[in-house]
Structures are given as C-alpha cells and as structure tokens.
Amino acid sequence: MTAAPTPSATLVRADNPGPMTLDGTNTWVLRAPGARACLVVDPGPDDAAHLARVAEVALGDGRGWVAGVVVTHRHADHTAGAALFAGAVGAPLRAVLPELCSPDAEPLRDGEVLDVDGLPIGILATPGHTSDSVSLHLPSDRALLTGDTVLGAGSTVLMERDGGDLGDYLASLDRLAAVCATTTTPVVGLPGHGPAIEDLAARVSAYRTHRLERLDEVRAALDTLVLPTATDDAVVSAVVGRVYPDVEVGLLPAATQSVRVQLRYLARGSN
Known part of the structure; x- marks a missing residue:
C-alpha cells in the first residue's frame, strides 16, 4: 500500500501484518513538494519486495535521491531492513542507539532539526515504548511521525525488556500534546502502524486516560x-x-x- 496523507509524507506499508504490527509496518518517505532529496523513516522488515517499493517511491523517476534513513526505535519490524536499504541507496542510517547507525553516521539527538532539501524535520525524544523511541516533527505539514509511541489503532505496549517505562511514556505523551498545542489546526499523526491520525492531540489525550x-x-x-x-x-x-x-x-x-x-x-x- 502507498498513500500520501500530508503534502510531504508518503506511506509505503510493509506486508507484515500481525497482532503487534496491525496491518503492517509503516515506512514513511518525507520529501518537500517539488524537491529531489528525501528522508526515509523506518524502512521496516528485511523484505526485498517492500524495500524495492520504498526505493521506487524514494528515487521516483531516477532524479530523486535519499539524503538519509532514520529509525524511530530498535524493534526489528522497523529496523531489520534498514541497514540493507541504506547501503543500497547510499545514505547514512541514523538512530538513537549507536549500534543501529551506519559507521559514518552520528546518533540522533533530541532537539536536532534535519534539513532535507528545504524540508525541516525536528527530532523529539519520546521514550516509553522503548528507551530509544523518537518522534519526528513536520511543522510544514502540521504533522508528527510517532513511531510506536502512538499508533493508528489500539494502544501501545510498553516493552520493559527494551527500557520501556510508564513515567517516561506519560512525559512523552505530554511532550507530543505540547507540540500539538502550538497550532490551532489539528496536528496529523503519522504512526508506525495503522492509519494516519486526523487529530493527534485527541488521540494523545485518550492514550493518557487509558494508561x-x-x-x-x-x-x-x-x-x-x-x-x-x-x-x-x-x-x-x-x-x-x-x-x-x-x-x-x-x-x-x-x-x-x-x-x-x-x-x-x-x-x-x-x-
């Protein structure tokens, strides 16, 4: 499945449905309208057909290129194909955990702003699901990529074995809510699984109540x-x-x- 829920974000969904992945892992290709360079977020599983579809969207008619690859957290349904994909397109792979980064790439930093061919993308540390979870802010689209911190359906599991923590998670929900509150227009959530979220602030509030x-x-x-x-x-x-x-x-x-x-x-x- 391929879809474009906001002007700068295109979804390529992996064919790995399951109880934990819902209808599959969402890979996001972020590119400013009319730009050539893009950022690929969460390449997903080591699935040749899926990675080929992602490359097709990222490279377009052959004039496009991948400026970087980012993973929102350590889980294999988001990362297993990341190094292979980054190597194939010649892009640096970045994550919070150094061991997930390509040798020439620095770990992601909270508050960092990536400039991808004129598209600003803010990195927000949002631990709780795992200790290394991040979200990505697309101010131009009034959108947030939430990884597994907020899903398109159901609720998020806090994974103790991967540093999941309820106190961190509640603080991360508060941080996402604060970003949503900076605009009077509803912020769109672009999750790691499930459909896009039309009003992320409302979903975050419901998540907090549920927790x-x-x-x-x-x-x-x-x-x-x-x-x-x-x-x-x-x-x-x-x-x-x-x-x-x-x-x-x-x-x-x-x-x-x-x-x-x-x-x-x-x-x-x-x-």
Whole structure:
C-alpha cells in the first residue's frame, strides 16, 4: 500500500501484518513538494519486495535521491531492513542507539532539526515504548511521525525488556500534546502502524486516560489479591490474569510486559 496523507509524507506499508504490527509496518518517505532529496523513516522488515517499493517511491523517476534513513526505535519490524536499504541507496542510517547507525553516521539527538532539501524535520525524544523511541516533527505539514509511541489503532505496549517505562511514556505523551498545542489546526499523526491520525492531540489525550485507567486496575488488583511483592513472577502473572482476563494467547507476552512496567512505576511511588 502507498498513500500520501500530508503534502510531504508518503506511506509505503510493509506486508507484515500481525497482532503487534496491525496491518503492517509503516515506512514513511518525507520529501518537500517539488524537491529531489528525501528522508526515509523506518524502512521496516528485511523484505526485498517492500524495500524495492520504498526505493521506487524514494528515487521516483531516477532524479530523486535519499539524503538519509532514520529509525524511530530498535524493534526489528522497523529496523531489520534498514541497514540493507541504506547501503543500497547510499545514505547514512541514523538512530538513537549507536549500534543501529551506519559507521559514518552520528546518533540522533533530541532537539536536532534535519534539513532535507528545504524540508525541516525536528527530532523529539519520546521514550516509553522503548528507551530509544523518537518522534519526528513536520511543522510544514502540521504533522508528527510517532513511531510506536502512538499508533493508528489500539494502544501501545510498553516493552520493559527494551527500557520501556510508564513515567517516561506519560512525559512523552505530554511532550507530543505540547507540540500539538502550538497550532490551532489539528496536528496529523503519522504512526508506525495503522492509519494516519486526523487529530493527534485527541488521540494523545485518550492514550493518557487509558494508561491511567489501566494503572488504577493494576492498583485494584494488587489490593484485592493481597500479594507479597511486585517483583515476583507469580505476582505479575496474577495481576495479568486480573487486569487482562480475556487476552489472546498471542498477546499474553505484551500484556505481561505492560504489567511489569506498571508495577515498576507503582513501586517507585509514582502517582
């Protein structure tokens, strides 16, 4: 699937649907109208057909070129094809984590502004889903690429094993909301999975409400179950069973990750 939800952003969706990827990973090609150079965000899985489609969109009629490749976070559905793609188009690959960057590229910095052939793109650190998650601000389009921090459908899993943290996540939602508040026109969300979000501020607000409601459910489970410690695996399993009683088997690991993150948040005495 290829679509252009804003003037400077074209979506090329990978054919890797699943419970965690929804209808597939969204690869974004960012280019100012009429410009030749572009930035490719989240090349996606190591799928030759998908990477070929991305290259076709990025290079256009052969006069276009890729100024850089960026990944929003470490997960393989966003990064597995990144180094291969960057090498094929001769572009530097950048990420927050140095080990994901190409040898000649510096890690992404919070507050950095990339100028891609006249298109300014701001880098915002938005950890929480993972410790290295970033969002990209397209002020000219009144749009934000949110990676997996905010999805086009459903809710985001906070991955404890990858540095996911609820306190960080709530702060990141606040940061996205602050960017949305700088304009009276609704900001469009361009997520890592799912359709574009027409009003990102409204979605961010709903996400925050959902997170706090889940946290209340975890508190209630702890009170009801009278469990001894929030670090014991049996405790985590019991809380998962109480808070996510109907979770599908394939999503059980994600629910477990979320509960672990919430228990850690509560153990710190966070409100």
